Amino acid sequence: MSQKAEKLIDKKGLRLDGRKPDELRPIKIEVGILSNADGSAYIEQGKNKILAAAFGPREMHPKHLALPDRMVIRCRYHMAPFSVQERKSPSPSRREIELSKVIKESLEPTAFMEYYPRTGVDIFIEVLQADGSTRCASITAASVAMADAGIPMRDLVAACSAGKVDDTIILDLMDTEDKQGSADVPVALMPNQNAITLLQMDGTLTSEEFENAVNLALEGCRKIYAMQKEALKTKYVDVKEVEE
Numbered sequence: 001m002s003q004k005a006e007k008l009i010d011k012k013g014l015r016l017d018g019r020k021p022d023e024l025r026p027i028k029i030e031v032g033i034l035s036n037a038d039g040s041a042y043i044e045q046g047k048n049k050i051l052a053a054a055f056g057p058r059e060m061h062p063k064h065l066a067l068p069d070r071m072v073i074r075c076r077y078h079m080a081p082f083s084v085q086e087r088k089s090p091s092p093s094r095r096e097i098e099l100s101k102v103i104k105e106s107l108e109p110t111a112f113m114e115y116y117p118r119t120g121v122d123i124f125i126e127v128l129q130a131d132g133s134t135r136c137a138s139i140t141a142a143s144v145a146m147a148d149a150g151i152p153m154r155d156l157v158a159a160c161s162a163g164k165v166d167d168t169i170i171l172d173l174m175d176t177e178d179k180q181g182s183a184d185v186p187v188a189l190m191p192n193q194n195a196i197t198l199l200q201m202d203g204t205l206t207s208e209e210f211e212n213a214v215n216l217a218l219e220g221c222r223k224i225y226a227m228q229k230e231a232l233k234t235k236y237v238d239v240k241e242v243e244e
Contacts, residue, residue, distance in 0.1 A: 015165075015170065021169065025172050027045045028043070029041060029043050029144060030042045033051075038148075039144075040052065040053045040054070041142070041144035041145040046132070047129060048130060048132070049129040050137050051128060052125045052126075052138065053124045053145055054142070054146045054148070054151065055123075055124075056121035060119055067118065070114050070116075073121045074122050075107070075122075077099045077100040077138055078096055078126055079093075080128050084130050099135050102198065102200070103123075103138055103142060105198070106139050106188040106197040108197075109154070109190065110146075112152040123142050132175035133186070135159070136172075136188070139159035143156045147232055148232065154193055155195075156190070156225060157189070157190055158189055158221040158225040160217050160223075161187070162216040162220065164213065169216055181203070183205045184202045186199075187218060189222070
């Protein structure tokens, strides 16, 4: 039997990495870093390092997957074999297939799918280093990559997790909190539309705790949304300055 895990929140109310319960990890978003993709974004959120690339809208291959009245979004979420402590098999795991579907479905409401019938948009997400809440960071990066690709969108999608450790509701779970905590609630939001595009829960919460966790995650999404817009703006301000 392994020893009981250390307390995840100390007597001062701080977490293992020194954050307060309602604090996000440091986040850095860069836009347009892959020249071969139509749109791309890189996010660092805590120790997470994730790359997202978007291609399209383009003709759908194979053709039988095309829809006559709307665009199709395909998404591949993949964790690099070296992204976790114990080397992961390079082949897609059941979890990666599930998260690819979850991420795709959380991004679909934002795109004007009807503008591009019979076409497809492909989104590739590569997790270079994983440290908890990778699905949320991936959605955040993928949404920015779609915007960078010029895909017409109603809004950006920002995602953030909340959860419960040591009887405390916390924001933006890192790996240890994800594994040892008692609940994890990933949320994705289109802030301008005030529309939630992803809401999941893993673990056990009372209805009051669930409500608190969702509200905290939504607050986190809004803060991340401001960073997404800033990152996109920075790219185009830089481009304009170079041209001048």
